[in-house]
Ligand SMILES: C[C@H]1O[C@@H](n2cnc3c(N)ncnc32)[C@H](O)[C@@H]1O
């Protein structure tokens with residue numbers, strides 16, 4: 001795609017400040033190549049090849065989804081109303097046994113289309129056949145941090161294979177697609193990965209200079225099993241004891257934490273990805289977000305896969321994040337709209353070590369425009385963050401820009417054929433179900 005300078009005129013801008021607060025301003029924004037180059041009143045139109053009139057629109061940073069399994073969008077709705085243990089063991093893993101590179105590629109295109117259409121410009125993924133996921137990301141134009149879901153269950157040969165997979169992902173795709181794709185190690189969790197695997201992940205992450213994406217403290221069962229298997233150590237204590245914890249670790253869920261573990265997260269600057277929809281749907285529990293915010297821990301938002309959510313709309317995630325904390329603590333002030341906006345943008349970018357998540361000169365141009373001419377956006381609230389967190393949903397997003405390129409305009413995807421993706425996705429899941437049935441016969 002040719003790069004063209006883009007001028008966004010007359011936008012109402014909502015900018016997260018990274019301290020749980022936001023600022024509002026009315027200005028024009030000029031994008032040159034992949035970056036925001038000027039924010040000012042009345043920027044000269046001759047500076048740009050493309051002009052967007054944003055008079056009735058809200059401009060904010062593209063949302064960042066810090067924990068998902070994008071190709072699981074193919075498995076949307078295959079098993080609902082279950083707890084994590086049975087959901088994974090009895091339904092998801094047997095189905096995932098029939099995945100291949102092609103299905104993961106199609107699933108990633110499907111998930112990425114949904115994300116772009118609901119205002120997400122960057123996601124952090126942990127899944128399989130990541131070469132196919134990388135191809136989808138490259139084609140569709142999003143930003144992504146990719147990791148391979150490493151599971152060894154203590155088996156040495158399996159462990160070797162998991163390192164081979166994740167290292168080949170890093171070697172082939174780290175810092176590719178004009179810098180849009182970076183990579184991490186993705187040890188699935190401390191209940192599916194052995195201590196040997198986790199120890200080696202820490203060493204290899206340092207060697208390759210990439211981060212680590214892991215599920216942590218999701219269910220009460222996980223805590224009890226960890227204590228039983230590891231001399232009474234809770235999951236974060238176990239990881240601390242092997243020197244695993246560091247500021248490059250993104251820990252998804254973090255639902256069941258005691259005070260000592262919160263201190264470990266804080267002292268090691270571990271980044272927390274909060275996934276309220278998945279935690280509610282799988283009845284895992286309520287993450288202590290108020291305690292984490294009090295300690296200035298970096299909390300961002302993730303949808304988890306579309307099979308435990310069941311969509312990838314970070315606007316939904318923002319609203320649930322806010323409402324869940326309020327009802328759980330009976331404190332309406334907790335997880336206020338400004339804080340939640342910061343989680344979904346600024347903090348997400350910080351957790352993933354990408355130079356986006358705010359509307360500032362020099363940042364990557366990952367931006368979205370929401371149309372306010374919708375009944376659910378009328379009348380406007382007193383603050384833009386209230387509008388965006390409590391009233392808006394992903395389908396109010398009109399335009400999505402990533403790395404200075406327009407991926408969606410007027411709700412039309414520009415880099416891919418949406419209809420083709422939908423029909424390919426339907427075909428893929430039918431084929432997978434047939435494969436699964438043939439196997440059980
Ligand atoms: C990478 C692996 O993680 C699994 N997976 C998806 N969602 C969750 C969750 N909430 N908790 C644990 N594992 C999960 C995927 O189904 C895949 O097997």
Ligand SMILES: [Zn+2]
Pocket residue numbers: 067068069215252304305
């Ligand atoms: Zn997950």
